[in-house]
Amino acid sequence: MPTTLDAILASADAWGAAHVALAAVGPEGTIASHGDPERSFRWASVTKLATALAVLTAVDDGTLHLDDPAGPPGATVRHLLAHASGLPFEGDTAVSRVGARRIYSNGGFDALGALLADRDGRSFADALQARVLAPLGMTGTELHGRPSEGLHGPLVDLAALARELLRPTLVAPAIAVLNRTVAYPGLKGVLPGVGTFDPLDWGLGAELRGDKAPHWTGRRNGPATFGHFGGSGTFVWVDPARDVAVACLTDRDYGPWALQAWPPLSDAIIEALER
Numbered sequence: 001m002p003t004t005l006d007a008i009l010a011s012a013d014a015w016g017a018a019h020v021a022l023a024a025v026g027p028e029g030t031i032a033s034h035g036d037p038e039r040s041f042r043w044a045s046v047t048k049l050a051t052a053l054a055v056l057t058a059v060d061d062g063t064l065h066l067d068d069p070a071g072p073p074g075a076t077v078r079h080l081l082a083h084a085s086g087l088p089f090e091g092d093t094a095v096s097r098v099g100a101r102r103i104y105s106n107g108g109f110d111a112l113g114a115l116l117a118d119r120d121g122r123s124f125a126d127a128l129q130a131r132v133l134a135p136l137g138m139t140g141t142e143l144h145g146r147p148s149e150g151l152h153g154p155l156v157d158l159a160a161l162a163r164e165l166l167r168p169t170l171v172a173p174a175i176a177v178l179n180r181t182v183a184y185p186g187l188k189g190v191l192p193g194v195g196t197f198d199p200l201d202w203g204l205g206a207e208l209r210g211d212k213a214p215h216w217t218g219r220r221n222g223p224a225t226f227g228h229f230g231g232s233g234t235f236v237w238v239d240p241a242r243d244v245a246v247a248c249l250t251d252r253d254y255g256p257w258a259l260q261a262w263p264p265l266s267d268a269i270i271e272a273l274e275r
Contacts (some may be wrong), residue, residue, distance in 0.1 A: 052205025113147025
């Protein structure tokens with residue numbers, strides 16, 4: 001693995017993707033990047049980080065409340081954000097009791113998008129634009145499809161989202177911390193494409209690294225690291241202890257290659273920044 005930060009990021013060209021773009025992000029913005037920063041990629045489930053942030057801005061301004069009913073009977077906005085509503089990976093019919101298991105659910109985030117659209121009196125795409133994309137200057141990013149997976153946009157915009165997660169400006173600190181704090185501790189679940197974990201810790205939107213092994217982040221990432229990855233070979237992680245985030249976009253679908261490639265890259269980035 002190369003030792004300089006620019007060379008470390010450039011090593012992602014060996015991943016087998018036709019296109020790849022990465023950025024290391026600090027409190028002041030991008031520290032280093034590789035690839036075309038303006039090329040649009042499909043973000044897949046990394047979209048959930050932006051959708052969750054839009055929902056939390058609505059909680060912050062009183063449009064929504066975390067304990068508002070949402071999803072299957074007995075579930076709330078909080079349950080949906082934390083994948084604890086009992087909804088399956090796809091679909092709107094519960095397969096588990098509310099709060100009993102951590103079941104990663106695209107349908108749950110689609111339900112959140114529909115609820116926010118209803119409360120805002122506009123489409124979810126317009127709500128996301130007004131609440132997250134425009135304030136963060138993410139001018140190249142658009143929603144094409146579902147709130148759970150539909151964003152397409154460039155690295156420069158994903159880096160802006162990563163910086164927002166590292167240094168929140170859109171919501172009050174008491175709301176922002178909920179994204180990185182375990183909701184419903186102790187729930188067992190499956191992290192798709194990685195494995196079963198007990199517990200599978202999740203905040204209100206982001207997955208929390210904890211001590212999971214294997215994991216898609218690096219061994220050097222602290223347990224407080226939070227973020228998300230997507231089926232299009234994309235990810236964002238934020239390590240509060242090291243005050244750094246990494247944003248990654250590719251056009252190679254997620255698979256075993258990612259669990260082999262991403263962790264050593266993350267470790268090398270952290271090592272380079274700590275020198």
